[in-house]
Amino acid sequence: MDIATTPTNPDGNPELADAAPTPHRPPVIHREDYRPFPWRVPTTDLAFELGIEKTRITATLAVERNPDAEPSDRLRLNGDGITAQSVTVDGEAVNDWEMDGPDLVLPLAGDAHTVEIVTEIDPSANTQLMGLYASNGMLCTQCEAEGFRRITFFPDRPDVLSTYRVRMSGPKEQFPILLCNGNRAAEGENGDGTHWAEWHDPWPKPSYLFALVAGDLVANSGDFTTVSGRRVECNIWVRREDLARTDHALESLHRSMRWDEETFGREYDLDLYNIVAVSDFNMGAMENKGLNVFNTKYVLADKDTATDGDFDAVEGVIAHEYFHNWSGNRITCRDWFQLSLKEGFTVLRDQLFSQDMRGEAVKRIEDVRILRAAQFPEDAGPLAHPIRPDSYREISNFYTATVYNKGAEVIRMMRSMAGEERFRKGTDLYFERHDGEAATCEDFVRAIEDGAGLDLTQFRLWYSQAGTPRVRVSHEVAGDGIRITLSQQVPATPGQAKKQPMVIPLRLAVHSKANETTGTEHIAVLTEAEQVFEYPLTGPDPVISINRGFTAPVIVERELARDDLVFLAAHDDDPFARYEALQELAVDHLVAAASGETSEGGEAALVEAFRAILADGTLDDAMRGELMMLPSETYLFEAMAGSGATGTRKADPGAIHAARERLKAAIGSGCAEELDALYDRAEEVAFDDPAGRGARKVKAQVLVYAAASDPAKAAEMAARQYDRADNMTDRQGALMVLAGLEAPEREERLADFYDRYRGNDLVIDKWFTLQALSLHPQVIAQVEALAQHRDFTIRNPNRVRSLYMAFAGNPQGFHAQDGAGYRMIADLILKLDPINPQTAARFVSPLGRWRRIEPKRAALMKAELERIAEADNLSRDTYEQVSRSLD
Ligand code: ARG
Ligand code: ZN
Numbered sequence: 001m002d003i004a005t006t007p008t009n010p011d012g013n014p015e016l017a018d019a020a021p022t023p024h025r026p027p028v029i030h031r032e033d034y035r036p037f038p039w040r041v042p043t044t045d046l047a048f049e050l051g052i053e054k055t056r057i058t059a060t061l062a063v064e065r066n067p068d069a070e071p072s073d074r075l076r077l078n079g080d081g082i083t084a085q086s087v088t089v090d091g092e093a094v095n096d097w098e099m100d101g102p103d104l105v106l107p108l109a110g111d112a113h114t115v116e117i118v119t120e121i122d123p124s125a126n127t128q129l130m131g132l133y134a135s136n137g138m139l140c141t142q143c144e145a146e147g148f149r150r151i152t153f154f155p156d157r158p159d160v161l162s163t164y165r166v167r168m169s170g171p172k173e174q175f176p177i178l179l180c181n182g183n184r185a186a187e188g189e190n191g192d193g194t195h196w197a198e199w200h201d202p203w204p205k206p207s208y209l210f211a212l213v214a215g216d217l218v219a220n221s222g223d224f225t226t227v228s229g230r231r232v233e234c235n236i237w238v239r240r241e242d243l244a245r246t247d248h249a250l251e252s253l254h255r256s257m258r259w260d261e262e263t264f265g266r267e268y269d270l271d272l273y274n275i276v277a278v279s280d281f282n283m284g285a286m287e288n289k290g291l292n293v294f295n296t297k298y299v300l301a302d303k304d305t306a307t308d309g310d311f312d313a314v315e316g317v318i319a320h321e322y323f324h325n326w327s328g329n330r331i332t333c334r335d336w337f338q339l340s341l342k343e344g345f346t347v348l349r350d351q352l353f354s355q356d357m358r359g360e361a362v363k364r365i366e367d368v369r370i371l372r373a374a375q376f377p378e379d380a381g382p383l384a385h386p387i388r389p390d391s392y393r394e395i396s397n398f399y400t401a402t403v404y405n406k407g408a409e410v411i412r413m414m415r416s417m418a419g420e421e422r423f424r425k426g427t428d429l430y431f432e433r434h435d436g437e438a439a440t441c442e443d444f445v446r447a448i449e450d451g452a453g454l455d456l457t458q459f460r461l462w463y464s465q466a467g468t469p470r471v472r473v474s475h476e477v478a479g480d481g482i483r484i485t486l487s488q489q490v491p492a493t494p495g496q497a498k499k500q501p502m503v504i505p506l507r508l509a510v511h512s513k514a515n516e517t518t519g520t521e522h523i524a525v526l527t528e529a530e531q532v533f534e535y536p537l538t539g540p541d542p543v544i545s546i547n548r549g550f551t552a553p554v555i556v557e558r559e560l561a562r563d564d565l566v567f568l569a570a571h572d573d574d575p576f577a578r579y580e581a582l583q584e585l586a587v588d589h590l591v592a593a594a595s596g597e598t599s600e601g602g603e604a605a606l607v608e609a610f611r612a613i614l615a616d617g618t619l620d621d622a623m624r625g626e627l628m629m630l631p632s633e634t635y636l637f638e639a640m641a642g643s644g645a646t647g648t649r650k651a652d653p654g655a656i657h658a659a660r661e662r663l664k665a666a667i668g669s670g671c672a673e674e675l676d677a678l679y680d681r682a683e684e685v686a687f688d689d690p691a692g693r694g695a696r697k698v699k700a701q702v703l704v705y706a707a708a709s710d711p712a713k714a715a716e717m718a719a720r721q722y723d724r725a726d727n728m729t730d731r732q733g734a735l736m737v738l739a740g741l742e743a744p745e746r747e748e749r750l751a752d753f754y755d756r757y758r759g760n761d762l763v764i765d766k767w768f769t770l771q772a773l774s775l776h777p778q779v780i781a782q783v784e785a786l787a788q789h790r791d792f793t794i795r796n797p798n799r800v801r802s803l804y805m806a807f808a809g810n811p812q813g814f815h816a817q818d819g820a821g822y823r824m825i826a827d828l829i830l831k832l833d834p835i836n837p838q839t840a841a842r843f844v845s846p847l848g849r850w851r852r853i854e855p856k857r858a859a860l861m862k863a864e865l866e867r868i869a870e871a872d873n874l875s876r877d878t879y880e881q882v883s884r885s886l887d
Contacts, residue, residue: 026393026876031337037155038072039063039108041162046152050170050214052134056085056120059152061162064112075115077104077153080131080146084153085118104153119152126150127795127835135280136239138215139175140293142286145336145395148207158333159438161204168214169196175214177237179274181205181289201289203269206332206438211288213237213276220246224254224268227261232268236299237276245300248311249275249318256319259353264427266326275299275318279761282797282838283399285317287324294321297762297798305763307729308693315357320350326431334438336395340387340463341441343399344407348415351408361575365626368550368576371409372635375401376468376555380638382848382885384466384493388441393880396838402466409553410462416551417505417525418452426451458527459503466493469502471526473546473558480537482510484544487530488554494887501529507548511571512539513564518573521548543567548574560584562605569609570616575623582609583631590631590663591640594655603663607670614674621682621694628701630664633657633811641852650854653815661708661775668709675702679717687727700733707737707775715743722749732766740775764791765802772806772813779813780820794832797839804828808846815853819860822847826864829878830871837875844868844878848885862886 045060063075079102087097087106090113097106106115126133131150132141141147149156166180172195178187182201189195219235220243226232234253236246253275260266274291281295298317301310327349328342355363378384378401385398387407392398415423429451434443441463449456467490475484486506490499504526510519519538543564547556560568565588568581589602613619613627631639637651668675679702685695699721706714714737722734735753738746750771757763768791772783786792786803793799804825808814814821825843832840850861868874869882 026879028391028393029395030391031335031389034335034337036066036069037157037160038066038069039075039155039160040066041155041160044154044162044164046164046166048166048168048170048212050139050168050175051123052137052139052174053122053124054120055123055132055139056118057152058116058118059154060114060116061154062112062114063108073107073109075106075108076100076155077106077117078102078146078149078156079104079153080149082119082121082150082153085120086116088116090114102149117153121151128838129280129282129797129836130838132212133280135278136215137174138213138217138278140213140215140276140278141211141288142282142293143210143288144208144286145399146208148210154207156207157335158206158208159335161206161332161436161438163204164199164201164210166199166201166212167196168199168212169194170214174216177213177215177217179211179213179237179276179291181209181211181291182270183272183290203289203329204436205289205329209287209289209329209332211286211291211293213291213293216240217276218243220250222250222254224257224273226257226267228267230268230271232257232271232273234273235275237274238296238299239277242277242296242300245302245305246277248301248314249299252315252318253322255315255357256322256353259319259356260323260326260349263352263356264326264349264424264431266323266431268325269330273322275321279798280796282836285321287321287328289325289329292321294318295798297765300762303687303727305728305757305760307732308696310728312354312358316350316354319353320346323349323353330436331431331434332438334440336392336398337388337390338440339395339398340403340407340410341439341444343404344387345411345444347404347408348411351412359622362622362626364549364576365579367405369629369632371401371405371553372638373632375405375553376638377634377849378402378845379406379466379468379493380491380641380852381845382494382851382887383845383881386464386466388463390464390495394841394876396877397841397880406553413462413503413505413552414448414452414454414456414459416507416523416549418448418454422452422454423448426454456503458501461500461502465490465499465502466496467491467499469504469552469554471504471506471547471552471554471556473544473556475542475544477537477542478534481534482537482542482544484508484510484524484533484535485530486524486526486533488526489529494884501527503527504552504554506546507551507574508544508546509548509574510535510537511543511545511567512537513541513543513567515539515541516571518571519545521574523551545572545574545577547580548572548577550576550580562588562601566605566609569627570612579627582613582627585609586630586663587636587639590636590656590659591643593659593662594636594640594652595644595649596655603666606663607667610667611671611674614671614678621691621698623694624678625694625697625701628698628705630660633660634809636660637811637849637852650858651852652854653811653857654817657812657815664705664708666709668705668707671705672709675705678702693729696727696729696733699730700736703733703737707740711741711743715741715745719745719749722752728763732770736770736774739770739773742776746776761796761798765798768792768799768802769806772803773810775812779807779810780816780824783807783813783824794835797836800828800832800836800839804843808843814846815857817857819857819864822857822861822864826868829868833871833875833878834873837877840875841877841881844881844885848881850885 041061043062047058049056123132123134130147168178178197180199185198185200187197217237218240219237221235224232236249270290277294277296277299279296285294298314301314323346327345333341426448430447445456469488469490472487506524509521524533565581565585572578589599592599636656640651643649682695682699685691718734718737725731829840829843847861850858
């Protein structure tokens with residue numbers, strides 16, 4: 001149900017009261033309604049006459065009847081905001097076509113025809129950044145999911161595969177470089193200052209993988225020789241001033257290419273691989289065949305301007321888009337409900353790659369932290385959906401942490417149950433069976449079943465049921481064995497009141513606290529609502545270590561004594577389980593403290609556990625740095641909501657923030673000596689030392705604790721670190737802490753940072769972000785002032801996110817008691833929606849969490865959502881998110 005049928009406003013909302021699909025009430029698309037397209041389009045020829053303000057496109061489509069579809073005498077070509085200048089069929093101009101809303105519908109009587117359509121667009125006016133648009137004087141495209149229809153009329157759906165030939169021409173001085181998918185077939189000059197290029201992509205592809213770039217670009221080039229000995233020219237295209245920051249991207253690409261050959265047996269299939277960096281981009285990057293288009297944020301990196309985390313993100317996104325060449329391009333999706341087929345699988349592939357490059361334990365912890373911060377709240381809120389959704393109004397809203405990250409976890413579970421080798425047999429079969437097809441999630445699951453020899457009948461529920469399962473653990477000792485009872489409960493989610501028990505694989509071990517020994521690892525696969533598993537004991541005082549390595553994306557509820565958690569935090573042989581025990585200790589204490597319950601000894605136990613982590617000589621600093629991070633406030637909201645004796649408690653952002661700051665201060669002062677010693681030791685490590693990254697990570701953490709326990713000392717330490725830094729990680733880490741302090745060092749260093757990096761957009765984004773994220777008591781006023789800064793622009797998504805996404809993720813600011821934070825985000829949504837709906841809609845979900853928040857703030861959040869809902873002409877994107885959030 002949506003807001004029109006249940007007015008949430010007591011007076012009713014007259015303008016939302018009618019039920020017909022209007023621009024206000026875009027229709028719902030259902031997965032069940034999938035039908036094959038009646039026509040095939042074996043070839044597509046496109047001619048572009050390029051100009052920033054006017055681009056003319058002549059599209060020539062060979063169409064023929066699809067024998068596998070219900071026949072039709074009409075050809076429906078999708079459009080979005082475009083009009084046809086002319087339409088010809090088999091060389092004859094026709095005028096019996098009609099517009100049906102945005103689409104062009106053309107009667108076609110025969111079995112095969114050639115359809116030619118001319119359109120004209122203004123890329124400079126394209127602020128949505130979907131289709132063909134202008135960015136920094138260049139032209140580029142973004143077509144996934146439904147952007148191609150903003151360029152020309154076409155069956156813009158992923159199951160229509162076509163072979164493309166593209167001719168581009170335009171002014172040579174303005175666009176010296178002309179790029180498209182596939183291989184360059186020919187090029188030449190027109191003699192009038194314009195030039196042209198022809199490109200041919202031999203691989204049939206859906207329209208969402210089309211790409212074109214025209215601009216003044218230079219490349220960092222480096223060949224890659226594939227396993228079968230083919231040479232591939234790889235280019236990273238950027239503006240001249242950015243060339244020095246592209247080595248890491250090129251090296252990451254080469255490493256990804258090698259890794260996919262070795263790990264999944266996948267070889268690249270063209271002689272050319274182009275990546276172009278663009279500063280105006282809605283998302284991270286796009287896997288267009290042979291011509292990836294990237295947000296500059298995931299290409300440019302050097303030590304002076306990018307943090308260690310930025311380097312990792314570049315490597316991860318380069319790998320992700322490269323891996324799509326097989327999981328996405330060679331095998332694409334039948335329809336957009338299958339999005340997780342390519343995204344979930346490709347995220348898993350990029351995670352496994354990064355684990356191999358940088359170490360499994362730390363990468364796993366990072367990925368789980370992201371899942372818990374972004375996906376768990378989604379699964380517990382009004383926007384919850386299965387990894388394969390059943391319906392949508394606007395597909396852009398389903399590029400979510402659920403489809404991507406939970407999708408990856410679901411496939412990871414298959415891998416855990418099959419083991420690496422059998423899983424590889426499954427993926428080999430998938431690639432072999434479906435190469436060249438537009439496939440479904442069901443096709444993938446069947447290939448893994450057949451290839452890996454698994455029965456995934458019940459496991460398929462992971463594709464259809466939303467919500468994070470909760471697994472309860474209890475045990476009893478029986479002689480020299482232990483009986484572990486596991487029970488599961490999958491919470492109700494929108495449209496899914498009743499759930500069936502899922503298949504939940506859990507790696508576990510039973511340790512002996514008395515003997516300080518660790519037990520052997522088992523894998524328990526929970527398939528029923530409740531089930532008992534029996535294992536031998538290895539000694540007295542058993543402590544269960546469960547969901548080791550985070551084998552299943554579930555919430556484990558166990559009533560472990562604090563001593564047991566302390567034991568696991570110090571001794572578990574699984575690094576993830578150690579991290580988890582510490583997190584659980586902190587969550588238990590902080591939720592109790594925020595709820596006004598006594599958590600006697602909780603703080604002292606955490607301080608001691610921290611001391612042990614700081615002193616543990618077996619840990620490297622990269623891992624120590626992870627263990628030192630307390631659970632995020634968003635994660636704590638999730639833990640607090642629904643807790644308590646009656647299970648009806650709401651999250652109290654103010655109380656959680658205060659409790660967490662208190663704990664940070666207690667750790668900072670309780671472990672002051674150890675933290676100082678750690679800092680001094682880490683400070684001696686040089687940037688390029690293999691231990692350098694870990695050292696920088698723990699230094700940043702030490703500053704965080706110092707800021708909470710001794711702000712004056714922290715200001716001094718951070719200013720010193722800032723002044724001496726020879727890299728962005730140290731500089732940003734120091735400035736982040738300074739930004740939250742009321743100290744003279746704050747303004748001086750912020751000004752210095754701005755002056756130093758003025759003109760470097762990605763670094764100026766950091767300057768906005770670290771202020772918007774800061775713990776400063778005046779953060780709201782500061783963000784309001786930053787929105788007026790000359791470098792702020794609402795037209796650039798990176799800049800918008802750098803200020804407002806950061807702010808929405810700053811609980812102290814966003815959840816300000818008087819609702820000023822909510823109002824600021826709602827104002828932004830209303831202002832941004834007409835300019836860039838896709839990006840505007842992303843800001844709805846923080847407000848949508850109102851149901852889990854205490855009543856005063858909840859009312860303020862809901863009122864802002866209602867205010868947005870009442871606006872005229874909301875985009876499909878924002879309308880859908882707001883109406884679901886109010887349901
Ligand atoms: N396929 C891209 C990726 O994950 C994301 C493109 C999303 N685009 C969009 N407009 N929603 O690599
Ligand atoms: Zn992707």
